[in-house]
Amino acid sequence: MTTAVSVQNLTVSYDDFKALDAVGVDVASGESFGLVGESGSGKSTLLRAVAGLAPVAEGTIRVENRQLQGARRDKAFYRSVQMVFQDPYGSLHPRQTVDRQLLEPLAIHGVGDGERRILKALDEVGLGSGFRFRYPHQLSGGQRQRIAIARALILEPSILLLDEPTSALDASVQAEVLNLLEQVRRDRKLTFIMVSHDLGVVTHMCDRLAVMQNGRVVERLSSADLVAGRIGEDYTRNLMVASKGFRRG
Amino acid sequence: MSALLTVEDLRVRFPTRTGVVEAVRGVSFALGRERLGIVGESGSGKSQTGRAIMGLTPPHAEVTAKTLSFGGIDLLSAQPKVRRDLRGKRIAMILQDPKYSLNPVMSIGRQIVETLRRHESVSRAEARERALDMLAAVQIRDPARVFDLYPHEVSGGMGQRAMIAMMLVAGPELLIADEPTSALDVTVQLEVLSILDKLVAGRGMGLIFVSHDLRLVSSFCDRVLVMYAGKIVEEIAASDLGNAKHPYTQGLLNCMPVIGADRHPLPVLDRKPEWAL
Amino acid sequence: MSLATETRPMTRREWLLSDRPQSRTQARLGRAYMTWRRFSANRLAVLGLIILLGLIFVAAFADVLAPHSPVIGNLAGARLLPPGGEGYLLGTDDQGRDILSRLIHGSRLTLAVVVLVAIIAAPVGLIVGAVAGYSGGWVDAVLMRITDIFLAFPKLVLALAFVAALGPGIENAVIAIAITSWPPYARIARAETLTVRNSDYIAAVQLMGASSARIIFRHVMPMCLSSLIVRVTLDMAGIILTAAGLGFLGLGAQPPLPEWGAMIASGRRFILDQWWVATMPGIAILIVSLGFNLLGDGLRDALDPRESGQ
């Protein structure tokens, strides 16, 4: 099995603050990998660093066996790695129709056949062509997130970075989006790195996961271990307990 | 159990350019000194129900009800002054997101003191004392320090505790908590909830707990109202949740991924138009 | 989906308001229509629009509308006549020219000044601001320094100096005003860009591999546009007044061009006895500036949903 993404000793700092402190993660090709941890622990920063959106101070990032330099990425990279963001209200350009947002990546990479691809992408995420010329404000949160997924998929990447793709959504809508993600992963044999603060979601979606705290990875374990309670760190155990719901006492 | 709050056929309408939006369409319930949960998906009218009780509906909205009475006072016909005096003193409300609900340019202590001094004529020093006590009651470790901090200087969990302190300092009889923990981390969420729980139990307040998380509500409240499209589709005792009859309630319960349960794909809600009728 | 809705033809309004547009054009028109509805709900803003349409109309048909020549007067026979007399509706000026005709022809100059400044200063400010805001680092530092220098420079001195250097005339006045008026636009555009720059949708475009130029021009700039349009319309009044001020100091339009500011300037000498000479162009400027301001104010409400309620 080849590694899709390999992060070694990665440090990201904003001014004096280390958002990531010597983090290492390996994700195998075709795997679905989860990142959990409390707010501010650096989960998003890790994804953004891989995507070239965060200032890397130290460490190496390899994607599909190619070493990446700093924040520079070439066009090939963007065709193999795409990202879906947490907030569906902020990740779509408010002044552009769905059509334009889906057309943009095709235009940038000079991919022809836009018409068919857009229709196909919309279809794939379960939205018909009726949504094609809407503006984001004419869509619900779940629909927006589907558009964001369609946009990420339209360049046919092999790796998808998912930054809490459902945390802003209702439980019922969350289920639909999670199902959709599972399905495209299966169909396209994608590699996922998925961030969530919800252990339920992560165990549902991922095979393996890493627990983060204060910019460090405190534990790596498989979903099965987590479910079975084979947990090494207290912090992970706390998270586990908290996800079970309120208990009076 | 005598009813603290009686709501009968509450309706909230928003006239807009594209027609009238009915956010709440005939909600009725009565509340004693108990924990009542209101759940429902986004836009189902939970917040508007809470706000209508508080009298915080935007001015251009229409609020009507057969009965909307609190402790014998008819809220709808009451003078604005009377309602203002009720707010904060006898009915309080916790808003969802501490980041936006605290005045960013006022120290936390001053915001708490402000509530107190609005409703009771107490000296500055005494108000400070009581605010500090209240901060301690919501389990803030170093109240004197936090008193002088500004909202941006505290974490979300701390901000939410400050918000609770601010709303409870005048000792209300009814507390409406509108998604008080949805902006918080799971671990912090539970801490905040347990504080709320203790305060309600200790003070004998009535509590309306609004949330979209059915499991959370059911583990926290005594009774649950399930709302859909501005209406109550089911009322159920928390302990009875497993036997929910309405397909919407069942759907809400089922669609959450649960640790250990291996359901692929997750069951999804199939909304029926007749639910909204 | 029932057959009935398919067959019943939509009214135009429904077509525009449809939340399922079928084509790019429909989507765009629908959006424009919503903006228009918000805008037209504001009666004062519509009044502003009417004033400006009126201005354009008058400017277009000046030759037909003006009863007299705007430049040739009757010095000996019809000097400083009060309004209402003998075919001079608004009176005559100190060269015996019909003020109404001069105002009508002057509308062309006013319109030209306004449009030219808007199409010079606003894009310059927009590009400088957006590039500075998006690029950050030393590009930002350099561009903002230049902006600051221009901002810190007394505006009128700068305009005067440029007019003096380039020679008088309406074109040069326009250039001078444009040179002095872009820095605030750059600031606005930069501020707006800074808020947009870190948003997820820009990150998403970056992740598609778009070049910086593409991001700035196609994704960032449209976001700055509405606040800029609003600001520009609100500034139009100021631009007209600056042009008038230059005319007032004798550095705007060349005589005998009926530039309104210059008309006030030369009429000012008679303000105590022949009030109409300066007052008529003053009122014209007031009305047109008010028109622009009302329009800008209305646009602010219409383009900025945050202010227009839910």
Next chain:
Amino acid sequence: MSGRRRARSRKAVVSALQFLVVVATTYLGLLAVTFFIGRVIPIDPVLAVLGDRAPSHVVERTREAMGLNLPLYQQFFIYVRQALSGDFGVSVLTTNPVMTDIRRVFPATIELATLGTLIGAFIGVPLGVLAAVKRGSIADQIVRVIGLVGYSVPIFWLALLALLVFYARLQWVAYPGRIDIVYEYTFSPITGFYLVDALWQGQWDVFRDVFRHIILPASLLGYFSLAYISRMTRSFMLNELQQEYIVAARAKGLSEARIIWGHALRNAAVPLVTVIALSYAGLLEGSVLTETVFAWPGLGLYITNSLQNADMNAVLGGTIVIGSVFVGINLLSDLLYRTLDPRTRAR
């Protein structure tokens, strides 16, 4: 702890250095632009020294004496060196050192601009608040029209009309200049701010007279800034009134007045400070037209006059002063911003 403090003090030093660089480059830019202007305007600087009627041989001689025959870069060098030594030279128009002139004319402008801004702010802010609170009402429309008219009216025209009404007809105000000649030699200003000086020296009649002189031009400038300030206040207030913390304040049972003035306005004040400061800076440039109409010996008129006479020493001095005002006001509004907004305060 000490490490953090060190980091913080290092940050302070860095930002102070940055500020200095900003100021230095701004000044250098101002110098360069002023120099450039002095060279491109087609006015012979010699004429400023000699007046219109000088015979030609005197003109030639003076031109050489002024170093106008040197190569440009040398002239620029001399110019910068002179300016850096804080010496703006002598104004050829007034024969005084430029700094002496400015010390005389600038207080006149500051006094006028300050009073104008005070009037503008003290009326404009409440009007803006009223308009925002009663959004869409008649009151809102009235405030809107008042503001927009102030924005749209040619100020020199309004000034003349005001003179006609309040001075010529009603005799409520005095004119022209800053003070009656009666007091010209009984009153010796110290600071140059006549209102302050008169109060300081307890000369009530002088104060009254000075006030009667300043009130009309100040009101006009005040109206002008009122127009802007009320518009911006309305906009900021609308923004704040939609915030969630306003709902929270209502939920506490606070009165509307307290919510508006104590909460919303307190937050709107943060950006408003910048707006008012910038409008103040604009007035400090000196309103040439108002100063002309009111025979007010201020900075705007001084600079314009100097420019028209190619008296570049004076133009430079004035420009640097205005540049400094701009930098200073920016700094001040930054500081105010910081004190008003705890979010920008260092912990």
Next chain:
Amino acid sequence: ETPKDTLVEAFAIDDIITMDPGEAFELSTAEMTSNTYSLLVRLDLNDTTKVVGDLADSWTVSDDGLTYTFKLKPGMKFASGNPITAEDVAYSFERAVKLDKSPAFILTQFGLNGDNVTEKAKAVDETTFVFTVDQAYAPSFVLNCLTATVASVVDKKLVLEHVKPMTPTEEYKYDNDFGNEWLKTGYAGSGPFKLREWRANEVVVLERNDNYYGEPAKLARVIYRHMKESSGQRLALEAGDIDVARNLEPGDYEAVAKNSDLATTSAAKGTVYYISLNQKNEKLAKPEVREAFKYLVDYDAIGSTLIKGIGEIHQSFLPKAVLGALDENPYKFDVAKAKELLAKAGYADGFSVTMDVRNSQPVTGIAESFQQTLGQAGVKLEIIPGDGKQTLTKYRARNHDMYIGQWGMDYFDPNSNAETFTSNPDNSDEGKNKTLAWRNAWDVPELTKKTKEALLERDSAKRAETYKELQKTVLAESPFVIIFQQTEVAGHRGNLKGLKLGPSFDTNYVWNVSKE
């Protein structure tokens, strides 16, 4: 209300750049200087072709016409208390010549220079001053020149206390500045008033000189307050905040005249307004074009409107009241005639030409009127507006097509205008003598010679005759379209007595003014 003992005048004094009589050459300064300094002789206001003694009790001219001997009145004092002696007079001449500022040519034209001035302008004894000229000029010319403010007598002792040492250079050979820097704002005179303060663009304050040797001034103080706007001046005058308004425009002047509380006064001044045609422009160089343009000014309309009250149509270059002035206005507005002339010149369809116009009234108004009347003959005139200094810069460099401006007499003698309008010794671009004729490239050796001759004619009547001939030539042939002669006006409060404007800017005396 203004104080009883103070005269308050509203006056545009922004042209003042120095108060040193040896340097000042501005119109407003002339008024201040003439009220605060004494001269050897002054213009006789009753007959402006003559002069009367001021400091000089009497004077004689030698037979060869080269030596002028002045006898001073005895016992006179400067404002400082120092006695006035011939030594002071000689020093005043010396410093004016050596400083060689703008007005110095009025003295140096008599052959004075830095090397010989102490010889040529010399105190023989306490009260005798001898002035030697290089040619036998008309005595009227010499004496008229001595009425100019540059010949004002300064207090030598006082000035010497304030001189600033200088290092002599190639251009400036003297070791001190003759008190120039101090005198720019200082005062060392002996006139009826003394200068108390000048604040540029704000105020000039004069105070009564109690050491004055003549009749003391009636008022204790005169304040000139800078005000530019005519309407503002009128408002302030009507309200009684000023006593005199000095820059009234026609409309306001008329209104003041009609107001029963107020009064007006006026005086023809030695300033003429003209339009000039640069002869470097080949179209304008055609004699027919020059003449045609003289027919294209609507003199009557301009006279009855734009300059009503502030000027009178006057087409020859010598102002009325000057020796030899020609009072003839042969040109009338006549489009047909002009068209005929233009056709003769080959411009039947007209042509385009530019004119530099300063932004001030009445020249802009006249320019606009001229633009319209030229248009009737098919000539398209483009007006290039500019600030005064700007148009002047261009004019002096001979870069204009046409220029509209005024010429004020430098000293009250016909030569002042004759020289500039009719003499052009060297028409090359390097020409040293940049007269108006030079500025418009009008090359007229004949006239230049004739002008020079007039200067040496000692018989006043004959001299006047020569000037009349010169004026006729200029009227017929010159590129100067002379339009009108300025009338200076003033509006004042009704309680003011004795305010009288003089024929020149340095004869607007205020010492006779009193209040009721």
